[in-house]
Amino acid sequence: ILNVEQSPQSLHVQEGDSTNFTCSFPSSNFYALHWYRWETAKSPEALFVMTLNGDEKKKGRISATLNTKEGYSYLYIKGSQPEDSATYLCAFRGGSNYKLTFGKGTLLTVNP
């Protein structure tokens, strides 16, 4: 059984704060680590697909880093806005299996 853990489970920040959360995953047989944002009443939307150790990706105010040797990824949001409020999911793809194993997500609430 693959364990993909995310922390914290939920987070409340004020508008303008920067924040980050963690995804931990098995460090063996790594193929890819995905980040998704899931807003209420919408579909999960892909943010990043990361494959290389040390990789860092950025999309606007959101960035992510990857450490495959120790099995963790960080997602950073700079200057949080209320529209960033969502559940952020990470998903691990390992071995020769096409299955994406998801963590339970971090629920971010940004207060205006």
Next chain:
Amino acid sequence: GAGVSQSPSNKVTEKGKDVELRCDPISGHTALYWYRQSLGQGLEFLIYFQGNSAPDKSGLPSDRFSAERTGGSVSTLTIQRTQQEDSAVYLCASSLGGFNTEAFFGQGTRLTVV
């Protein structure tokens, strides 16, 4: 279509009835996934299709669950003799099929078994 389409968006059914959930993936996407999210839980993998075949159906919780995909496109997930614990949001996703490709999700079907 432009995105992954699922129908119905909501389904309320009586315990013991069969239900069928439909997924229309993005045209050209060879990989198709079914996941579900029960209350308070994370996204639980059910089954993966590559084309019309299902190389990984390890997540189907019981033999009451089955899925098929025809023409490398539309997929249906069938739940027979529904139980209350089947209540969940069922999500479908599709991708181009490579290891590094992102998955595109539909908006899900909220199934309530009463």
